[in-house]
Amino acid sequence: MSNREAASTGSVGHNVPRAEGIDKVTGRARYVDDLVFPGMLYGRTVRSTVPCGRIRAIVRDPGFDWSGFTYVDASDIPPGGKNVVTLITEDQPYLAKDRVRHREEPIALLAHADRRRLEEGLAHIRVEYEEDEAPILDFTTSPTVLKEITIAKGDLAEGFAQAEVIVEGTYRTGHQEQLYIEPNGVIALPDGAHGAAGPGAAVTVYGSLQCPYYVVKALRGLFGLPEDRVRVVQMTTGGGFGGKEEYPSVLAGHAALLAHKAGRSVKMIYDRTEDMLATTKRHPAFVRHRTGLTRDGRLVAVDIDLMLDGGAYVTLSPVVLSRACIHATGPYRVPHVRIRGRVMMTHTPPNGAFRGFGAPQSQFAAEVQMDRIAEELGMDPVELRRKNLLRLGDATATGQVLRESVSAEEVLDRALKLHEERRRARGAGSGDGQGGQAQEGRQGMRGTGIACFLHGSGFTGGGEVRLASRAGIELTKDGVRLRVGSTEIGQGTRTMHAQIVSDAFGIPYGWVETSDPDTAAVPDSGPTVASRTCMVVGRILQRAAAKIRAELGPYQSPEEFRERARALLAARGRLVVDEQYEKPGEIQWSDETYQGDAYGAYAWGCNIADVEVDPLTYEVRCTDVTAVIDIGKAIHPLLAEGQIEGGTLQAVGWALCENVVMQGGRMANPTLTNYIIPTTLDAPRMAVEIVENPYSQGPFGAKGVGECPMDGPAAAVANAISRATGVRVTEIPATPERLMEALDQAEPGRSGR
Ligand code: MOS
Numbered sequence: 001m002s003n004r005e006a007a008s009t010g011s012v013g014h015n016v017p018r019a020e021g022i023d024k025v026t027g028r029a030r031y032v033d034d035l036v037f038p039g040m041l042y043g044r045t046v047r048s049t050v051p052c053g054r055i056r057a058i059v060r061d062p063g064f065d066w067s068g069f070t071y072v073d074a075s076d077i078p079p080g081g082k083n084v085v086t087l088i089t090e091d092q093p094y095l096a097k098d099r100v101r102h103r104e105e106p107i108a109l110l111a112h113a114d115r116r117r118l119e120e121g122l123a124h125i126r127v128e129y130e131e132d133e134a135p136i137l138d139f140t141t142s143p144t145v146l147k148e149i150t151i152a153k154g155d156l157a158e159g160f161a162q163a164e165v166i167v168e169g170t171y172r173t174g175h176q177e178q179l180y181i182e183p184n185g186v187i188a189l190p191d192g193a194h195g196a197a198g199p200g201a202a203v204t205v206y207g208s209l210q211c212p213y214y215v216v217k218a219l220r221g222l223f224g225l226p227e228d229r230v231r232v233v234q235m236t237t238g239g240g241f242g243g244k245e246e247y248p249s250v251l252a253g254h255a256a257l258l259a260h261k262a263g264r265s266v267k268m269i270y271d272r273t274e275d276m277l278a279t280t281k282r283h284p285a286f287v288r289h290r291t292g293l294t295r296d297g298r299l300v301a302v303d304i305d306l307m308l309d310g311g312a313y314v315t316l317s318p319v320v321l322s323r324a325c326i327h328a329t330g331p332y333r334v335p336h337v338r339i340r341g342r343v344m345m346t347h348t349p350p351n352g353a354f355r356g357f358g359a360p361q362s363q364f365a366a367e368v369q370m371d372r373i374a375e376e377l378g379m380d381p382v383e384l385r386r387k388n389l390l391r392l393g394d395a396t397a398t399g400q401v402l403r404e405s406v407s408a409e410e411v412l413d414r415a416l417k418l419h420e421e422r423r424r425a426r427g428a429g430s431g432d433g434q435g436g437q438a439q440e441g442r443q444g445m446r447g448t449g450i451a452c453f454l455h456g457s458g459f460t461g462g463g464e465v466r467l468a469s470r471a472g473i474e475l476t477k478d479g480v481r482l483r484v485g486s487t488e489i490g491q492g493t494r495t496m497h498a499q500i501v502s503d504a505f506g507i508p509y510g511w512v513e514t515s516d517p518d519t520a521a522v523p524d525s526g527p528t529v530a531s532r533t534c535m536v537v538g539r540i541l542q543r544a545a546a547k548i549r550a551e552l553g554p555y556q557s558p559e560e561f562r563e564r565a566r567a568l569l570a571a572r573g574r575l576v577v578d579e580q581y582e583k584p585g586e587i588q589w590s591d592e593t594y595q596g597d598a599y600g601a602y603a604w605g606c607n608i609a610d611v612e613v614d615p616l617t618y619e620v621r622c623t624d625v626t627a628v629i630d631i632g633k634a635i636h637p638l639l640a641e642g643q644i645e646g647g648t649l650q651a652v653g654w655a656l657c658e659n660v661v662m663q664g665g666r667m668a669n670p671t672l673t674n675y676i677i678p679t680t681l682d683a684p685r686m687a688v689e690i691v692e693n694p695y696s697q698g699p700f701g702a703k704g705v706g707e708c709p710m711d712g713p714a715a716a717v718a719n720a721i722s723r724a725t726g727v728r729v730t731e732i733p734a735t736p737e738r739l740m741e742a743l744d745q746a747e748p749g750r751s752g753r
Contacts, residue, residue, distance in 0.1 A: 010503035012700050015638040019494040019514045020236070029236040032185045032208050037265035040187070041070065042115050043258045044268070046108040046125050047278065048100035051135035051347040051665035052312075055098060058108055061124035069121050070262035073108040078260065080224030085249055085313075086217050092313035092350065094222060094253045100129070101312035102349050103666040104278040106250070111258040111266050135347040137665050139309035140286050144345035146310045147318040149325050151339040151594045153397050159301025159336025163292025167373045171289070171365035172731040173714070175309075175660035175667075176282035176653075178354055179677055180489075182208055182238025184247055184279055185269035188255035190262065202229040203256050209248035210240040210487050211527035212519050218249035219256055233518045240489035241650070242353030245529050246315055247279045276670035280352030281660060283308040283320055283343070287328075287365035292336075297377050297384045301336040304328045306362055310343040311350035317343040320351075322460050324358025326598045327711070329397045330366035331408040331454040332388040337397045348665045353529060355647060356710040359455055360654070367451040367715030368730060371722065381719070385452050386412060400597045403586070405695040405703065407604040407630035412452055415606035415628040418687055419448075422626070444612035444621075449719025451607045451712040456599030457695075457704030458532040461589045464581055464600075469526035471540040472578030473501060473548055475565050479511025480548070483578060484541065485525035486533045487517055491706055492639035493533050499635050500538045500699045504545035507558045523578050531704025534635060535601065536581065538699035544579040551575065584697040601695040603708040605629040607648070609684070609716035613724045618736035618743070622652050622684040622717050630691035632703035637690065640705050644688045647709025653678045655714035655732045 023029040046058070058073060060066065074097040077083045083097065084090045096107045107127055112118040136142045160166065186207035203219050212232040219230045232252070237244065251268055258266040270278070285308050292301035306324055310317040325341040374381035389408040395401050458464050472483035480501060488494040498512040505511075517525075525537050552568060555561045568575060589596035610624040627648050634640040657676045661668040669675045694701025718729040727742045743750045 010506065011499040011509040012503045012635050013637065015636060016495065016499060016509045018492060018639070019498050020488055024236070031182060031238060032187055032206055032235040033269050035187055035206055035235065037187065037189065040265040040267055041111040041113050041258065041262055042118050043109055043111040043255055043266045044118055044122050045106045045254060046110065046122065046127065048096065048103055048105040048107055049127070050100060050129045050131055051103050051137065052101055052133060053099065053129040053131040055096060055100060055107065056128040056130050059126045059128065064121070064124040066121070068112055068117070070111040070258055071108065072257045072261055076257060076261055078223055081222050082224070084221065085253065086221035087246060087249070087315055088318050089314035092315065094250065094257070102347050103664070104349055105312070106254065109254050109258050111262055135665055137346055137348065137662070139284065139344040139346045140307060142344040142346055146314050146343040146345050147321055149321055149341045149594065151325055151337065151397050153399060154336035156301055156303060156336050156338045160292045162300045164295040165293045165377060167291045167293070167369070167376050169289045169369045169372050170730065171287045171368055173285045173361045173364055174733055175284050175351070175662070176354060176658050177276055177660060177675060178241040178243030180239030180241055180243055183270045183272055183275040184208060184244065184251050186248060186252045186255045187265055187267045188252065188259035189265050190259045204231045205252045205256060206233045206235050207248050207252055208237045208244060209234055210244040210489055210529060212487065212517050213485055213524040214246065214527055215249050215252045216519050218253060222253045222256070231518070231520045234487050234516050236516070237487060237489045241355045242357065242529065243279060244489070245353035245527060247352065272672060273670045276675065277667050278349060280315065280350055282354035283310065283317065283351040283358065283361065285324070285361035287362060289365060289369040291369060291373060293373065293377070297379050297387050299332055299334045299388045302329055302334045304339045306339065306341040308343045308358065308361070309346055309348070309351060311346055311348045313350045315350045315352045317351065319460060320353065320358040323456070324362040326398060326456065326460065327359035327454065328362040328366060330363050330370070331390050331452050331604060333390050333394045334397065339397060348662060355650065356707045357530065359707065360651065360710045360714065363453045363711045364715045364718070364732065367453065367712070368718050371449070371719045372728060381450060382416065389452065396598065398598045399595045405601050405632060405693045407691055407693045408452060408454065410693070411604050411606040411628040411630055411691055414689055414691065415608050415626050418628065418689055419608040419626040422687055443615070445615055445724040446610065446612050447720040447722065447724030448608060448610050449716045449721070449723055451715035451719065453605045453708070453711040454602045455531060455605070455704065455708035455711055457535045457601050457603060458599055459530050461598055462591055464536060465583050467526040467581065469537060469540060469581045470523035470578050471525040471537050471544065472523060472576060473541065473544045475548060475569060475575040476513060477566050477569060478562070479507055479513065480505065481513040482541065483522045483576065484537065485517045485519065485522045486537050487528040489528065491643060492636055493528065495639060496534055496635045497538060497541055501541050501545055503700070504542050505549065505561060507561050511558070531603070531706045531708065534702045535695070535698045535704050538702060539697065540579045540581055542699045544577045547577045547579065548575065600697055601632065601703045603629060603631050603703050603705065605708050605712050607712035607716040609713060609720045611717060611720040611724055613721060613739070618739040620656050620721055620734060620739070622656065624685045625652065625713055625716070626687045627709060628689045628691060629705070629708055630693045631705040631708070632695045632698050633692050633701035634690045635700065635702055640690055641688045643705045644709040645686055647707070648686060648713050649678055649683050651710045651713035652684060652717060655717040655734060657733055657735070659733045659735055
């Protein structure tokens with residue numbers, strides 16, 4: 001068997017068993033809460049009860065028995081350390097010192113071996129505030145800009161002068177909670193302790209997290225330590241969706257401060273309510289569009305003003321804004337563009353990473369605007385889109401010329417075909433036969449909506465160059481071992497990386513050994529975010545494999561690979577190859593002008609959604625979604641489809657029911673009984689089709705898949721509701737209350753109230 005044949009019979013493109021699957025279904029997988037260390041304490045957080053103000057005093061009830069407690073506040077940050085979470089801007093303290101800037105902001109920490117006693121202790125700490133300023137709770141009127149970006153292309157005035165029709169629209173999207181099944185949680189070990197087999201780190205943290213090296217960086221800053229004295233181990237993680245991108249750095253710091261002071265291990269696991277109240281959410285957005293077109297529907301000028309609610313601290317908002325802005329024109333060709341984006345400060349808990357990272361917000365606006373335009377022009381929304389879709393050789397708003405792997409039109413065509421075939425198969429017009437929610441005797445109002453979208457894979461702009469991610473492979477006597485800092489958070493990282501590497505060597509998938517990342521053992525592969533883990537990190541692994549193959553020399557079969565590997569190890573003792581990200585030569589980007597190749601490649605998608613609206617209650621049921629997405633290559637088709645189905649449903653929830661109610665700067669519905677996400681019974685029927693238009697710089701042609709599915713469904717659903725009701729839906733979630741108001745506004749008395 002030649003090497004080529006070995007690869008062609010490999011695992012890529014096949015649904016191999018997932019690498020950590022057996023451990024998960026047998027209960028062998030260990031989550032952070034399964035870990036217990038001798039003498040371990042539990043930690044809790046004293047949080048702000050006001051949205052902003054000066055801290056006058058933290059009072060520990062002198063009548064209470066404080067023995068056995070460890071107490072930490074800002075004055076306990078060790079000398080040489082800094083009370084600031086290391087991220088983009090050094091503004092967020094681990095523990096508020098003089099001022100609080102949002103409800104639930106951490107002020108102090110308390111630990112005790114007994115959880116009930118700990119709760120009692122917590123109840124005996126009182127913080128006194130001087131509420132010396134009025135909180136800013138509405139981002140659209142906030143006077144404080146955290147970050148501003150402008151993207152300009154062509155000549156806007158000239159573009160609008162050419163326009164025969166101008167259409168304006170404003171759009172709003174709400175907060176969204178990531179709602180991973182496992183809440184945030186970590187365990188910190190005291191100085192010098194290091195768990196099993198680790199080196200003598202000063203600070204060791206085990207946790208449920210996406211980005212172990214982000215946590216290392218944050219802990220280094222907090223304790224003023226060099227990298228090799230901080231160790232972070234990811235435990236089996238029950239979902240992330242962006243919600244464990246930056247927040248674990250805060251929580252890890254808290255647990256480590258307590259462990260440092262107590263000299264004991266400290267476990268901190270949020271319950272659902274604390275997690276929902278205190279951790280990051282998707283940024284609410286307010287977007288204005290002004291679009292200039294020719295009478296026959298060609299886009300000539302687009303002016304977009306986009307605002308995000310950043311909350312009280314910067315966190316990742318600048319890069320969320322950047323992705324939102326770059327995706328704001330959607331998958332369309334526009335000669336004259338201005339996109340102005342701002343993140344506004346409010347006295348609310350900071351918003352942060354959530355699947356899609358700004359692109360779902362900006363493309364919701366873009367795609368509802370497209371339907372509004374179609375209506376004003378009296379044009380078919382599909383034809384309007386088709387006329388303007390980006391094609392090979394076109395340039396995006398940042399002037400990126402699309403050189404390969406462009407599928408905007410193909411995914412549209414396939415989605416239309418698939419939707420139509422399925423509609424026919426069900427019997428056109430016969431409904432879905434699945435017992436729509438419109439109750440007996442009431443005919444639901446039905447509509448179908450469409451959305452086209454794209455999603456850049458990998459970090460934005462120069463981000464990947466700055467990250468300089470590393471990943472590697474170690475040769476073992478039985479095969480190879482991956483050295484990867486990327487995390488498995490349920491999406492399939494480990495399986496997909498093992499597939500790429502097994503095929504790169506032409507060895508069986510089972511010969512590739514994988515493990516939970518431990519920063520004492522694996523290099524920094526960058527954060528597990530931004531739809532980069534397959535395309536970017538997978539590519540680095542592929543290059544590491546090629547280097548090892550060069551060392552091994554030619555082999556004709558997996559058995560011969562093994563013989564050669566053993567001989568090489570006998571001669572050298574160990575063979576480890578770590579490779580670093582290399583920028584594909586043709587990518588050019590300028591952070592100064594915001595011009596150039598914003599991403600190496602884009603995933604392209606199209607959704608068609610069917611909805612049924614109850615004419616009395618205005619409840620909307622999304623009955624069917626077609627999702628066609630080009631991801632370059634599905635390394636593991638079943639996992640990729642799972643990503644698409646999950647992201648689609650998460651977006652349908654965002655569009656219809658996921659409603660974060662903020663009152664006085666605090667989430668008023670922080671439980672699963674009143675923050676409603678779609679259950680299996682709420683899920684629409686879905687048809688997923690993957691298109692494989694390869695990207696030359698991705699492993700086996702692969703691009704990103706994680707976030708793209710989140711970008712389109714909300715607009716498709718909103719457009720479908722508009723078709724069903726005759727009223728334009730411009731704000732999500734489209735709750736029954738909002739729909740009723742919109743209908744009454746369009747036609748007073750329509751709701752009959
Ligand atoms: Mo993400 S939202 O890039 O984890």
